[in-house]
Amino acid sequence: MNYLFINCSKNKNGVTSELGKTVLKGMKSDKLHLADYSIKQIDQEHDKRTDQFKEVFAQFKEADVILIGTPVYWSSMTGYLKTFIDRFTDVIDENVEGKEVYLIVQGTAPEDAIPFIEHVIKHVCHRFNMKYKGFVQNKEAAKRLNKIL
Ligand SMILES: Cc1cc2nc3c(=O)[nH]c(=O)nc-3n(C[C@H](O)[C@H](O)[C@H](O)COP(=O)(O)O)c2cc1C
Numbered sequence: 001m002n003y004l005f006i007n008c009s010k011n012k013n014g015v016t017s018e019l020g021k022t023v024l025k026g027m028k029s030d031k032l033h034l035a036d037y038s039i040k041q042i043d044q045e046h047d048k049r050t051d052q053f054k055e056v057f058a059q060f061k062e063a064d065v066i067l068i069g070t071p072v073y074w075s076s077m078t079g080y081l082k083t084f085i086d087r088f089t090d091v092i093d094e095n096v097e098g099k100e101v102y103l104i105v106q107g108t109a110p111e112d113a114i115p116f117i118e119h120v121i122k123h124v125c126h127r128f129n130m131k132y133k134g135f136v137q138n139k140e141a142a143k144r145l146n147k148i149l
Pocket of ligand 1: 011016017074075106108111
């Protein structure tokens, strides 16, 4: 199984990143920080040389299990993640069927945002026939998921 952690925080060594490490501890896995990539807003990717969506999507396609981690920004997912999801419109006919998707959502008071963020991820999984497997909000849940994986 190929495991991929996609950190959608602006911080490469923040809480989201730490939870991702905990979930995947002891496992061979890949990690990418969306903050390292220049992914343009949908329909603003005029300069194909600098837009890196396809590069990130190629790594997504390689994985069997994908762990998406986002902090809450203004009661929602981060813009990094939303832009990435919007750009899936460009690859609507790609086959990513059967991939397992887990979610990390955390913040200072994230409860209002979690159902919405989970709803969006479920929607994307449903559209692309991927399997949404659940979410982690804190260290304890991350340790539990590590044992399951
Ligand atoms: C722009 C911005 C907006 C934020 N808005 C919220 C919010 O609405 N609700 C919340 O619970 N936390 C909010 N936070 C706090 C972060 O979610 C929190 O500090 C989180 O642990 C950061 O994760 P990180 O260390 O992986 O970057 C916000 C942080 C930033 C930078």
